[in-house]
Each structure stands twice: as structure tokens, then as C-alpha cells.
Amino acid sequence: LAKTTQPISMDSYEGQEVNITCSHNNIATNDYITWYQQFPSQGPRFIIQGYKTKVTNEVASLFIPADRKSSTLSLPRVSLSDTAVYYCLVGDMVSNFGNEKLTFGTGTRLTIIP
Amino acid sequence: DTEVTQTPKHLVMGMTNKKSLKCEQHMGHRAMYWYKQKAKKPPELMFVYSYEKLSINESVPSRFSPECPNSSLLNLHLHALQPEDSALYLCASSQVRGDTEAFFGQGTRLTVV
Numbered sequence: 001l002a003k004t005t006q007p008i009s010m011d012s013y014e015g016q017e018v019n020i021t022c023s024h025n026n027i028a029t030n031d032y033i034t035w036y037q038q039f040p041s042q043g044p045r046f047i048i049q050g051y052k053t054k055v056t057n058e059v060a061s062l063f064i065p066a067d068r069k070s071s072t073l074s075l076p077r078v079s080l081s082d083t084a085v086y087y088c089l090v091g092d093m094v095s096n097f098g099n100e101k102l103t104f105g106t107g108t109r110l111t112i113i114p
Numbered sequence: 115d116t117e118v119t120q121t122p123k124h125l126v127m128g129m130t131n132k133k134s135l136k137c138e139q140h141m142g143h144r145a146m147y148w149y150k151q152k153a154k155k156p157p158e159l160m161f162v163y164s165y166e167k168l169s170i171n172e173s174v175p176s177r178f179s180p181e182c183p184n185s186s187l188l189n190l191h192l193h194a195l196q197p198e199d200s201a202l203y204l205c206a207s208s209q210v211r212g213d214t215e216a217f218f219g220q221g222t223r224l225t226v227v
Binding site: 032034041042043044045046049087089091101102103104105106107 | 118147156162170172202204205212216218219220221
């Protein structure tokens with residue numbers, strides 16, 4: 001199970017683009033990278049998932065370099081409502097055994113400043 | 115319907131009480147999870163059910179007893195809890211065990227007095 005490392009906290013101003021990087025040096029061939037968002041006193045919410053290069057949806061983009069040892073979650077033009085904890089998870093989607101426990105790391109506490 | 119519904123939202127119980135937390139999903143998911151989350155910490159996995167069978171127990175004390183009566187329901191029975199068990203208890207589901215796109219409920223805020 002690949003371990004992930006993220007910054008503990010980040011601050012950003014409203015309207016800016018925010019990039020949160022996750023390090024996963026021992027990622028395995030079959031592992032996918034998944035990001036969750038959690039607001040206080042709520043359950044985590046799936047944001048985006050990818051295997052390589054770039055994935056984009058209506059909420060965020062996920063950039064994964066060729067060596068896949070890190071990934072960057074990009075939130076465009078953040079607002080106060082993006083203040084939350086963001087978790088990076090790495091797991092095997094093919095065999096269903098890599099992250100069968102759906103284990104969360106420490107996460108990044110993002111604070112958006114008006 | 116992409117919701118996982120947990121009841122109750124808040125629960126206060128004494129150390130000698132018996133209570134149950136309930137979780138329900140109607141997405142046809144065959145994996146369901148219980149997590150415990152303390153303030154400013156990540157969710158910690160407690161139990162995983164796969165096709166209604168207990169698949170993983172993360173060495174959780176026996177005062178927590180999970181139950182999966184059918185593919186849509188997951189219960190967590192609580193008995194003789196300690197004040198340090200106070201936390202947010204989260205239920206989640208995914209299509210199958212290991213699917214990293216999981217859906218979480220809002221949680222039950224438990225306070226043990």
C-alpha cells in the first residue's frame with residue numbers, strides 16, 4: 001500500500017488557483033490516485049481520480065507526471081467554500097486489493113482567505 | 115440516488131448504555147465501511163463489509179459490534195463505551211471492496227458521558 005505525503009496546511013486568497021501536491025514515491029503499477037475533500041463535521045467527498053497525465057472534471061484537475069511519484073490537485077479560482085481538508089489516496093483499482101481498506105493519510109487543511 | 119444516509123446525526127450515551135448507529139445506501143454497492151474520526155485527524159477504518167460479510171476488522175474493541183443485515187443496511191452496535199470513544203462515526207459504501215470512489219454519509223457525532 002503506497003504511503004502518501006502532503007503538506008499539513010495551506011492558505012490561499014479567493015480567486016486564486018490552488019495546487020496541492022501529494023508525494024507517493026512507492027506507487028505501484030496498478031495504483032490509481034484519488035482525492036477527497038472533507039468539510040468540518042461532514043463525510044469526505046470524492047473529487048477526482050486518475051492514473052497518469054491529466055484528468056479534469058467540473059471541480060478540479062489532477063496532474064500526474066510520467067514517473068507517477070507525485071500528483072497535484074489543482075483547484076481553479078477558489079472561493080471561501082473551498083476551505084476544507086483535502087486527502088490524497090493511492091490504491092490498486094485493478095485487483096481490488098491495493099487499497100481495499102480505503103486508508104486516508106493526514107490530509108492538507110486548505111484555508112481560503114477573503 | 116447517490117446518498118449514504120446515517121442516523122442519528124447526534125447521539126449522547128452513557129457508559130452503560132446500548133445504542134446502535136444505522137447506515138443505509140440504495141446505490142447497489144456491495145462494499146460498506148465504518149470509520150471513526152477524531153477532531154483534526156483523518157478517518158480511521160474500523161470495519162469493511164463485502165457482499166454482506168465482514169471482510170476487515172481493524173482490531174476494533176468488542177464494545178463495537180458491526181452488523182450487515184442486507185446489502186443496503188449497515189449497523190454499528192455500541193455497548194459499554196468509554197469517553198474516549200466520542201468521535202464522528204462515518205459510514206461509506208463503494209461498488210466493490212477496493213473501489214477508491216466511495217460515498218460517505220454525513221456521520222453520527224457520538225458523545226459518551
